[in-house]
Amino acid sequence: MSVLSTLFPRRNPTLPQNDNTSEQTRRHKQLNESQRNYAWTDELENVVGVPMATKVPYDEKPSQSWLLLVFDVGLQLAENLLAARLNNHRTNSKENKKLQGKLDNIHKQIQSITTLQIEHFDKPDADLTEKFIVFTKELLSQGSFSFEAMLQTFEKLCDDLDADLGDLDADLGDQAKTDEHNIDSLAEFRSLFQTIPLPAIADTFMDDQSFARFRVAGPNPMLIECIKSIPAKLPLTEAQYQAVMGSDDSIASALSENRLYLLDYTELDYLAAVPGEADGLTKHVFAPLALFAVPKGNSSLVPVAIQCGQDPATNPLLFPAEKDSPTFWGWQMAKFAVQVAECNYHELFVHLARTHLVLEAFTIATHRNLAETHPLNVLLQPTFYGTLFINNAAAKFLISPGSPIDQFFGAPIKRSQQAAGTDRLNFDFYANMLPADLERRGIADPQHLPDFPWRDDAQLLWEAIHTWVGNYVSVYYVDDEAVIADTELAAWTEDLILNGKVKGFKPIVLRTQLVDVLTMVIYTATAQHAAVNFPQRPLMSYPPAIAGAGWQVAPDEPAKHTEKQWLEMMPPLKYGMDQLNIMYALGSVYYRAIGDYRSNHFPYRHWFEDDSIIKKDGPLDQFLKTLKEVENTINVRNTTRISYEFLLPSKIPNSINI
Ligand SMILES: [Fe+2]
Incomplete structure (x- = not known):
């Protein structure tokens, strides 16, 4: 490793065993330095017990372009929030006009930022880059362009707004509707979406088809599994099954044909055990069981039964019901209980x-x-961009006392924190590699459950990444011996086992094993x-479709429930607005697509510099080509599903x- 390769560590990556003594000394020095910057702790506030970085090192702070994306989304939400509050007042007073002025201002800011982004990213020429730099500097010089400052700006905007609206309320002798708990109709949730579009789920979420689709194309396709027998804790009778699925079907034939699928939220029992509290109201998490089936000759799941808790003695089974049935609202409440569990x-x-x-x-x-010049450091670094920063922010602002998770999720915040931490420590790395996960859940074979978009597309991505990593690894590791001789890789593995507490992680002795591990990462x-x-x-931004808490208990007697009780399970509007804001923000920031390997700092040089990787038709070229093919395949699939x-x-x- 020459001085030049110290300056350009990505140009000629080397394994430690292939370096001479002085090169190895340089590697050690660099790693010692890095270890001072990146240290472990499992005592970080709000995620105690989870291995985390003690701090966010300077190099891990977000780039200006990432901040601009987030700022843009924040402004869209500020605009919507303001419009929603104005809408609730329905008045044309002077104050209203003042607020409307603020709204227009925000809108202008959004437009200017969006324009800058488009110019900067799509047509990078010198003039526009200069304009971007000037704009950024201006923001920085105002001391208002960091993540923390951005949050403060957003908070201040909300506070100002509350103060303005407070005056208005006093004038009108009215209490702002957003502070009320009782929801009269779904229209109130729909009205939260003023300047941002109402998501399509708002029109379909009450349908059983939409409820079933959440399992295979929703935010959590990770729990549904094919079952070989009905668990004892779900006492479903043949008659009950046939009442839903028809008399020409039976539990036995559905089981033998791999047509029965279960969601078992038993892991949530810990959260369901102790209700939470907010504004003097009690809120709940549930640990339900939900059974689904693929009807004979069909390809998609339909719901069969829901039991809102683990114990059948205290939780009756509820079954699908049509609108004119006396059990219709009980069934809607049961589905909502499942959606609360799903959200948690x-x-x-x-x-x-x-993740x-x-x-x-x-x-x-x-x-x-792994030294900066180690080929696996070079491979993995772009995969880690922004992660320490966003995780630190999540610990501070998302799952802390008083945070959104505290407010609109059901369990007391300490319990939610502990449950997340326990789940992380129980996450078995090898068992959760995609092929093993699909096999374990009995969902690998598309013949059994043909309609499973997440599974089908995930397999394409896994394969594409696996091939890229395989080609990359074979450039630097000539055989299994090279894997075993790599002392930095051995130290990496040991660190992940001892300090990273990655369950199931073990020494890597084969190239194929190394490829699987890196693919998984x-x-x-x-x-x-x-x-x-x-x-x-x-x-997830529309609370009636899915929410972090049930604000009433789960249904018991199927036939005695009403629409009013169903609405009472939903969050108070102000928490509904919090949920909208968080889900919309987290689901709107797309920074750098997979395969976009550039440095994050101006002038955004290409990340990979080793000719064996970037040569024409080399490993990277092939990966990018495969990603295009995957894009095309998914687009074609979307024409028929x-x-x-x-x-x-x-x-x-x-x-x-x-
Ligand atoms: Fe995320």
Whole structure:
């Protein structure tokens, strides 16, 4: 490793065993430095017990272009929030006009930022780049362009607005509607969407078909599994099954033909055990069981029965019901209980624990153990962009006391934190590699459950990444011996086991094993995170479709419930607005698509510099070509199925940064 390769570590990556003594000394020095910057702690506030970085090092702070994207989304939400509050007052007073002025201002800011982004990213020429730099400097000089400052600006805007509206309320002798709990109709939730579009789910979520689709194309396709027997805790009779599925079907034939699928939220029992509280109201998480079937000769799931808690003695079974049936509202309430469970399972486990927090460990271990000139450091770095920063922000602002998760999720915040932490530590790395996961859940064979968009598209992404990683690894590791001789890789593995507490992680001794491990890391940071992150905006921003808490208990006697009780399970409007804001924000930031390998800093040089990787028709070229083919395949699939776009490569960011 020459001095030049110290300056350009990505030009000629080397394995430690292939370096001479002085080169190895340089590697050690660089790693020692890096270890001072990237240190482990499992005592970070709000995520105690989870291996995290002690701090967010300078190099991990977000780029200006990322901040601009987030700022843009924040302004869209500010505009909508203001419009929604104005709408609630329905008055043409002077104050209203003043607020309308603020709204127009925000709109102008959005337009200017959007224009700058388009100019900057799509037509990068010197003039426009200069304009961007001037604009950014201006914002920086005002001290208002950091993530924290942005949050403060947004908060201040809301406070100002509250103050203005408070005056208005006093004048009108009225209480703002957003502060009331009682919801009269769904129209009130729909009216939260003023300047941002009402998501399509608002028109379909009450249908059983839409409820079933959540399992295979929603935010959490990770829980549904094919069952070989009906569990004892779900005492479904043949007569009950046939009442839903018809007398020509039976439990036995459905089981033998792999047509029965179960959602079992048993892991949520811990959250369901203790209700939460907000504004003097009690809120609940549920740990239901929901059974689905594929009707004979059909390809999609339909719901069969829901039991709103784990114990059948206290939780009766509820069954699908038509609008004119006396059990219709009980059935809608049962589905809502499942959706509350889904929201908690999704955000705390599938999203936070199994993507964000798992990647935190790999980010830290890579910086600590693989020198900058190590080929696997070069491969993985772009996959980690923004992760330490966003995870730190999530710990501080999303799951802290008083945070959104505290307010509109059901369980007391400490319990939610503990549940997420436990799930992260129980996440078995090898068992959750896509092929093993699909096999374990009995959903690998498309013959049994043909309509499963997430599974079908995820397999394309897994394969594409697996081939890219395989080609990359074979450039630097000539055989299995080279894997075993790599002392930095061995240290990386040991660090992930001991300090990263990655369950199931073990020494890597084969090239094929190394390829699987790296595929899992990159797939989790890209495709899997996109599949669970981006449904937040179209599917989770409308609270009647899915919410973090039930604000009433689950239904008991199926026939005694009313529409009013169903509406009472939904969040108070002000928490509904919080949910909208969070889900919309988290589901709107698309920074750098998979395969877009550039440095994050001006002038955005290409990340990979080794000719064996970037040569024409080399590994990177092939990967980019495959991603285009995957994009095309998914687009073609979407012409013959209900569109599922979360795994289009163009919509999968290259790292977890939101
Ligand atoms: Fe995320």
